[in-house]
Amino acid sequence: LAKTTQPISMDSYEGQEVNITCSHNNIATNDYITWYQQFPSQGPRFIIQGYKTKVTNEVASLFIPADRKSSTLSLPRVSLSDTAVYYCLVGDYTDKLIFGTGTRLQVFP
Amino acid sequence: DTAVSQTPKYLVTQMGNDKSIKCEQNLGHDTMYWYKQDSKKFLKIMFSYNNKELIINETVPNRFSPKSPDKAHLNLHINSLELGDSAVYFCASSRSGGAPGELFFGEGSRLTVL
Numbered sequence: 001l002a003k004t005t006q007p008i009s010m011d012s013y014e015g016q017e018v019n020i021t022c023s024h025n026n027i028a029t030n031d032y033i034t035w036y037q038q039f040p041s042q043g044p045r046f047i048i049q050g051y052k053t054k055v056t057n058e059v060a061s062l063f064i065p066a067d068r069k070s071s072t073l074s075l076p077r078v079s080l081s082d083t084a085v086y087y088c089l090v091g092d093y094t095d096k097l098i099f100g101t102g103t104r105l106q107v108f109p
Numbered sequence: 110d111t112a113v114s115q116t117p118k119y120l121v122t123q124m125g126n127d128k129s130i131k132c133e134q135n136l137g138h139d140t141m142y143w144y145k146q147d148s149k150k151f152l153k154i155m156f157s158y159n160n161k162e163l164i165i166n167e168t169v170p171n172r173f174s175p176k177s178p179d180k181a182h183l184n185l186h187i188n189s190l191e192l193g194d195s196a197v198y199f200c201a202s203s204r205s206g207g208a209p210g211e212l213f214f215g216e217g218s219r220l221t222v223l
Contacts, residue, residue, distance in 0.1 A: 032208075034209075041217070049210060097154065099144075099153070
């Protein structure tokens with residue numbers, strides 16, 4: 001199963017764009033890249049998923065280079081409420097999803 | 110209209126006791142999961158059921174026994190509780206044909222073993 005590596009923590013200020021990069025060098029052909037967000041005392045919440053190139057939804061954008069060995073979650077104009085842990089996962093629908101340590105994003109006013 | 114609901118939200122008990130956590134989803138999904146999140150925030154899968162059938166059974170002590178009476182429910186029973194069982198347990202569900210890896214999680218059940 002592909003393992004992911006992402007920064008343990010990041011700090012930002014309100015209104016800034018935040019980019020969180022995840023490395024997944026051993027990603028398999030059938031694997032998708034999925035990002036989750038977890039607030040304290042809540043379960044993780046699916047944010048975005050992609051296979052290649054760029055995906056955008058109302059919450060975030062996901063950039064995936066051609067070799068797919070990394071991906072970048074982009075949060076435009078963060079607010080205090082975006083303070084959370086962000087998990088990057090890779091796998092196909094048959095895999096057991098493995099949540100790594102995640103990236104703890106702290107947004108300051 | 111909670112999608113994935115777990116009860117109880119908090120559970121404090123003594124070592125050696127037996128306890129259960131219940132999970133229900135009203136999303137019509139056919140696969141349900143139990144995840145454990147320890148004090149270091151690592152989130153690990155424990156079990157997965159598809160249409161009441163056990164699909165994934167990670168290396169979990171056999172003191173943990175999941176039960177799925179129907180595809181909308183997946184309960185977790187824990188026998189002879191130990192201090193190391195203290196954690197937050199999350200139930201989740203997913204649907205066949207949905208986005209690969211899109212799970213819907215409950216709010217979690219915080220278990221404290223004294």
